[in-house]
Amino acid sequence: MAQDSTRQAPTAPTTPARALLPLILPALAVGVLASLLLLLVSGAAERLQDVLWGDLPDALGVGRYSVLWMLVMLTSTGILVGLVVWKAPGHAGPDPATTGLDAPVLPPVVLPGLVVATALMLAGGPSLGPENPIIAVNVALAFWLGRRLVPRMPGPVWPVLAEAATIGALFGTPVAAALLISEALAGRGTKGPLWDSVFAPLVAAAAGSMTTTLVAEPSFDLHLPPFGRPGWADLLAALVIASVAALLGMCAVRAFPYVHGAFTRLGHPMLALPAGGLVLGLLAAxxxxxxxxxxxxxxxxLAADPDGWSAGQLATMTVVKLAALLVAASCGFRGGRIFPAVFIGSALGLTAHALVPGVHPAVGVATGVLGLLLAITRQGWVSLFVAAVLVSSPTIVALLCIASLPAWLLVTGRPQMQLRDDGTAVR
Structure with missing residues (x-):
């Protein structure tokens, strides 16, 4: 009996190599195509942005970032995106307030409108990133093309490959995708060895990240002053800033259903989006x-000169950017929330540095971003990863891990910045 009680439970069998090898080529193809689509949309949006915010105001003799031009551009962007959402087949996809990084498989007819709406948003100035709509487009393309070109592959594989590939392409490294997929698998209670489950997504993420790196050479390092050995004061600052950032992010999360409901009551995208654009223009002013x-x-x-801004200026930008993210995500602009949250967290961290010069800029920025992303995304590993790569300092990782604990306690089990179809918050 003693021997039986000490026996270990049988482990799940590993997947044989012959079952994983056929996944490599499809995963590589999805990774490269996902990255190229991201680069194509981002490149087109950047060129349009140069015209709208450079060539056009210069030709008209108007200041590029004058109050007048910002009001005109943000409102016009709302009108143009509203037209796309109103008239395009499929209305440029579902309400973005109801979607996250795990995108549904959309019909192909929806994708052109979603791409156009995303490019217009990126060029026009609303405070959203490309991640959610680009993931949705890549997921749909991978699913519909994959099912036709490789019909023997299980259908559910394609969305996972596309999501991992796009995350890898966005951040220029497959690590973020691996962490995100691992977190998702843990939440689903997936059985079997972890690396068998993430093998194909990791191949797709690696292909996506390498394609982006070779073509665009992205870098998230903010080149802040180097951070050396952490001390007790750094630990205290990390705990406080991450917790304050999480609470600030939760203010936006709590307000999200109400702001979204206010725009929804306008009843039409040609009212909600121009109104949202006008509010964004006022916030930019x-x-x-x-x-x-x-x-x-x-x-x-901001990071190029951490001491070049007063605490009041940085605090104003923090609050305004948070409000802009809330409005842009509520009124119907197609976009994601990770990149604006990085700005908000960084500005908050630099505010702490301006108020208390003893707070190292790298500690302030990393822990501010960590807390904001935990509140906005509820993706623990991705939040840690993004916060760490911004400062490129190995010694700060331990601080981030410790600071994430109280911040996570403040956000877990509470409403998320994502809504159900009836307008109530997802928990």
């Missing part, structure tokens, strides 16, 4: 041009 767009290049401007 208050916070300045750095609070426009998805925020990745703008946060680089």
């Amino acid at each position: 208050l916070g300045g041009h750095l609070t426009l767009f998805k925020g990745l290049e703008e946060v680089g401007e």
Whole structure:
């Protein structure tokens, strides 16, 4: 009996190599195509942005980021996106407030409108990133093409490959995708060895990230002053800033259903989106041009001179960008929330540095981003990863892991920044 009680439970059998090998070529193809689509949409949006925010105001003799031009551009962007959502087949996909990174498989007829709406949004200035709609487009393309070209492959494989590939392409590394897929598998209670389950998604993510790296050479390092050995003061700062960031993010999460409901009551995209664009223009007039767009290049401007901004300026940008994210996500613009949250968390961290110079900029930025992303995304591993890569300092990882604990306690089990079809918050 003693021997029987000490026996270990049998482990799940591993997948033989011959079952994994046929997945490699499809995963590589999905990874490359997902990255190229992301680069194509982002590149087109950047060129359009140069015209709308550079060539056009210069030709008209208007300041590029004058209050007048920001109001005109944001409102016009709302009108154009509203037209696409109104008239395009499929209305450019479902209400973005109801979707997350795990995109549904959309019919192919919806995709052109979704791509156009996303490109217009990226170029026009609303505070959203490309991640959610690009993942949705890649998931749909991978599913519909994969089912026809490789019919023997299980259908559910294609969305997973496309999601991993797009995440890898967005961040220029497969690590974020591996962490996201691992977290999703753990939530579903998937049995069997983890690496068998993530093998094909990791191949797709690696192909997507390498394609992006070779073509565009992305970098998330903000080149903040180097952070050395952490001390007790750094630990205290990390705990406080991450918790404050999580609470600030939860304010937006709590307000999300109410703001979304206010725009929904307008009853038509040609009312909700132009109204949202006008509000975003007013917010930009208050916070300045750095609070426009998805925020990745703008946060680089903040980090280039951490001591060049007053605490009041940084706090204003933090609050304005958070409000802009809330409005843009509520009124119907097609976009994701990760990149704006990075700006908000960074600005909050630099506010802490401006108020208390003893707070290292790298600690402030990393823990601010960590707390905001935990509140906005509820993706623990991805939040840790993004916060860590922004400062490229191995010694800060331990601080981030510790700071994530109280921040997670503040957000777990509470409403998420995603709504059901009836307008209530997902928990």
